[in-house]
Amino acid sequence: MNTERQSAARLIEESLGFLFPAALRAAAAVRVADHMTDGDESLERLAEATGTDARNLGRVLRLLATRGVVEETGAGRFRLTATGQALRSDAPHSARAAVLMLTDPTMWRPAGEMHRCLTEGGPAFTEIFGTPFFDHFARDAETAAVFHVGMAAMSDPENEPIAKAYEFPPTGTVVDVGGGHGGLLLEVLRQRPGLRGILHDQAHVLTGHRLGHEDITDRWSLSEGDFFSSVPSGDLYLLKRILHDWNDEQSATILRNCRRAMTPGGRVLVVDAVVPPGNEPHQSKTVDLMMMASLTGRERTEEDFTQLFKEAGLHLRRIVPTPTVLSVVEAVNAE
Template sequence: MPHDENQPAADRSPQAVEEGLRRSAAFLIDEALGFVFPAALRAAADTGVADALADGPATAAELAAATGTDARNLYRVLRLLATRGVVAEDGHGRFTLTETGQALRSDVPYSARSAVRMLTDRTFWRPAERMAHCLTEGTTAFDAVFGMPFFDHFAQDEETAAVFHVGMAAMSDVENPAIAAACDLPDTGTVVDVGGGHGGLLLEVLRRNPGLEGVLHDRAHVLAGHRLEGEKEVAGRWSTVEGDFFTAVPAGDVLLLKRITHDWDDDACVTLLGHCRRALRPGGRLLVLDAVVPRDDAPHQAKTMDLMMMASLTGRERTEADFADLLDRAGLRLSRILPTGTVLSVVEAVVAD
C-alpha cells in the first residue's frame, strides 16, 4: 500500500523514510539547478538568436554564423531552451522558434526580450545570490553588493538605467490593455499616471476613454523616452509633468500607481500615498496597480517577485491586509480590489471619511 509522504516520520517504516529522503534530495538538487535556465534565456536574448530564427528553421551552425556566436555552445543553450518549449529541435538538428518563444524576438508586438534582459540583469541577479544577507541582517542585499541603494545606483549608471526602464516598459506592454480595461474610470476628467515611466499604461487608458485627459508624471530622464508623442488617437489629451513623487504629485480625478508601491518600504509608501491623497480632486480615486499576494501555497508570480524585491530593493509584495493598512495610515480607505486577468490587481482607494 503506498505510504503517505505527509505522514509523520515516526509512523513510517525506516525504508519509507529513507526513500522519502532520497526523493527530497533529488528534488532539491534539481531545483538548485533552476537558475541555469534564466541564464540561458538571457544568453539567447543578448545574442539575438530568436531574431535569427524569424525566417524559419536553422541549425546551430547557421545561427552561430548569423549571430557571431560559437556553434557548439549555442547548440547547448538551445538544447536547454528546447526542454521548456522556447525552441524545438527536429531530427536534422534544425531549431524552430515555437509559439511560446516568439516574444523573445525584438521585432514583434509584446516583445519580452527587453524584459528578460532586465529581470536577469546583474542588478537583480547579484543581490539574489546574497539573499541570506537579507535573512541575517534584515536588509536588502543590494547595498552590500553595489555600495549604494538601488535607485542611487541607477542615477549614476545610464546604461543600467536604460535596461531597467526599457525592460519595465516591455514587461508592462503585455499587461497594460487588460489593466486599462479593468479600471473603472469616469467619462471625463484627468487621469494622472504617477511614476508612469514611458507612458504605456496611460496611452492604453486614453485610447479606451476618449473623454479623459492624461498626465504622465515621472523624472525628466524617464520622460525623455515617453511614447505618447505622435499617437493620433490621444493627440491633444496628454501632458507630461517632471517631478519626484516623494515631493508632490499632480492633481487629478484618478491617480494611477502601477508597480510602484512594491519598490518601497511601508514608511516610504505612506509618504507617497499621502501625496496622492492630497492630489485627489473631490470624489477622486486612487488606483494602486500591483500584485496582491494570495494567502495560500499555490504558485504565484508575486511570491517570486517578492524575493527579488527583498534582495534588491526595500519594498515587498503585499497582501490585501497589507494594502488596507498602508492606505489607512495615509488617510485613505480601500474600497475594493478588482482582478485584471494579469498578475496585477486594481486596488482602489478613496479619501477616508
C-alpha cells in the same frame, strides 16, 4: 528510491533551476531568436548569424528546448516555438528587453546573496553595489536604460487588459504617478476619449515617453518631479508597480501626496499584485523576493494594503482583478 533520496534529488534538481534563466538571457543577449525565421535552422547558420560558437549555442538551445522556448527538430537543427516567438526583438509584445532586465546583474547578484537579507535585514543590493537601487541607476545611464526599457517591455502586454478591466470615468484627469514611458496611461486615454492624462516622473525617464499618438493628441501633458515631494492635481491617480518598490513608510508618503493633491471624490488606483493566501504558486510570491533582495519594498496582501491605506488617510474600497497577475486596488479618502 526511498523518500529521503527522492527528497534530496528533488532539492538538487530545484537548485539547478537558475541555469534556465541564464540560458534564456544568453539567447536574448545574442539575439538568436531574431535569426530563427524560416522554420528549423542549422546551428552552423545560427552561429554565423549571431557571431557565436556553434557547439555552445547548441547547448544553450538544447536546454531552452526542454521548456518549450525552441524545439530540436533533428541533429543540430532548431526552430522557434510559439512561446519562443516572444524572444524576437520585433515581436508585437517582445519579452526580450524584459528578460535582459530581469536577469541583469543588478537583479541577479542580489538574488544570489539573498542570505544577507535574512541576516542583516536590508536589501543585499546596497552592500553589493555600494548604493541603493535607484541611486545606482541615477549614476549609471546604461543600466538605467536597461531597467526602463525592460520595465516597458514587461508592462506593455498588461496595459490594455488592465485599462479594460477597470471602469474609468468618462471625464476627468488621470495622473500616472511614476508612470515611466506612459504605456498604461496611453491605453487608458484610448479607452476613454473624454479623459485627460498627466504623466508624472523624473526628467530622464520622461524623455522616453510614448504618448505622442494621434488618437490622444492634446489630451496629455508631462510633469517632471519627485513623487516623494508632490504630485500634480487630478481626479484619479495610477500607481502601477510603484508601491511594491518601497517600504511601508515610503509608500505611505507617496499615497499621502496623492490624497492631498486629488480633487474631491478622487480615487487612488494602485495597480500591483495582491499576494493570495495559501500554498499555491503566484508570481507575486516570486517577485516579492526580488524586491527583498534589490529594493526596500515588497508585494502586499489585501490586509497589507488595508493597513497601508489607513496610514495614508485612505480607505480601501475594492480590489478589481484583471486578466494579468496584477489587480487594481482602489482607495478613496477616508475622511
